[in-house]
Amino acid sequence: MTFKSALQGFRSLMYRSGRIYNFLSNKIYNVRRKYLSISKLIGKNKHILDLACGTGFLTRFLHPSNIYEGWDINRRFLTKLKKDWMRGKSKMKYISVKQKNILDFHNYAKEKVDVIVLCDILHHINPSHFTLVENAQIHARKVIVCEPIAVKPKDIKAYTRFIRIFLKIGKFFPEKLYKLIDFLFLDNDGVNTYKKRLTWNHNNKSIKSLYKKMGFEKIFEIKDNYIGVWDSNN
Ligand SMILES: C[S@@+](CC[C@H](N)C(=O)[O-])C[C@H]1O[C@@H](n2cnc3c(N)ncnc32)[C@H](O)[C@@H]1O
Numbered sequence: 001m002t003f004k005s006a007l008q009g010f011r012s013l014m015y016r017s018g019r020i021y022n023f024l025s026n027k028i029y030n031v032r033r034k035y036l037s038i039s040k041l042i043g044k045n046k047h048i049l050d051l052a053c054g055t056g057f058l059t060r061f062l063h064p065s066n067i068y069e070g071w072d073i074n075r076r077f078l079t080k081l082k083k084d085w086m087r088g089k090s091k092m093k094y095i096s097v098k099q100k101n102i103l104d105f106h107n108y109a110k111e112k113v114d115v116i117v118l119c120d121i122l123h124h125i126n127p128s129h130f131t132l133v134e135n136a137q138i139h140a141r142k143v144i145v146c147e148p149i150a151v152k153p154k155d156i157k158a159y160t161r162f163i164r165i166f167l168k169i170g171k172f173f174p175e176k177l178y179k180l181i182d183f184l185f186l187d188n189d190g191v192n193t194y195k196k197r198l199t200w201n202h203n204n205k206s207i208k209s210l211y212k213k214m215g216f217e218k219i220f221e222i223k224d225n226y227i228g229v230w231d232s233n234n
Pocket of ligand 1: 052054057072074077118119120121124192
């Protein structure tokens with residue numbers, strides 16, 4: 001085994017602990033506003049497939065009448081999602097989680113679900129986001145996407161002061177140092193390389209035109225993030 005291959009599959013601290021992931025996400029983005037908006041767009045009595053669901057924070061904001069299915073490659077996150085549900089953090093009546101690679105398209109059921117949610121995943125799998133969205137549009141009646149505009153420290157506005165200070169300092173870090181911090185502590189999910197993830201570099205105009213290119217007709221801005229909705233009925 002080479003040193004390089006030993007590093008493949010290594011997850012940062014953030015992706016080793018669902019608690020740390022939730023804590024940091026809450027500090028970086030206005031998570032409440034983001035998930036409440038997605039939940040409102042979903043509504044009631046729907047079958048939802050949340051692809052790359054992570055710790056399933058979205059479930060805390062969904063109407064209990066919905067049926068929720070979450071897929072992610074990170075087993076620890078899925079375990080946290082289930083535990084949180086059993087502790088009553090989500091009021092949903094039915095939740096199922098599966099450890100799957102969302103890019104294995106033969107894994108998808110033939111029957112369409114009502115809604116596929118793709119939240120904070122496109123920038124991880126760049127440039128496979130086009131095929132992922134195309135596949136989602138085949139398997140759902142509605143697709144909701146939510147992505148940050150950009151992921152480099154200099155481009156993130158951040159929701160809390162503590163993170164804003166870190167990012168202000170981080171802007172001056174040499175690329176190699178930031179790469180190391182990302183690898184050990186931040187957005188390294190153990191599957192997608194830094195090179196892939198950090199090429200997600202948009203502004204308000206370019207992210208909107210990307211969404212339009214992928215077929216999302218309705219687009220909303222939520223500070224650092226954009227939500228897009230594709231509906232097969234339109
Ligand atoms: C930034 S997190 C987003 C999690 C969640 N959607 C949210 O809103 O908090 C990205 C997630 O994508 C998962 N992931 C990355 N590539 C994946 C793949 N190919 N298949 C399944 N999950 C993947 C990671 O394990 C991680 O949980």
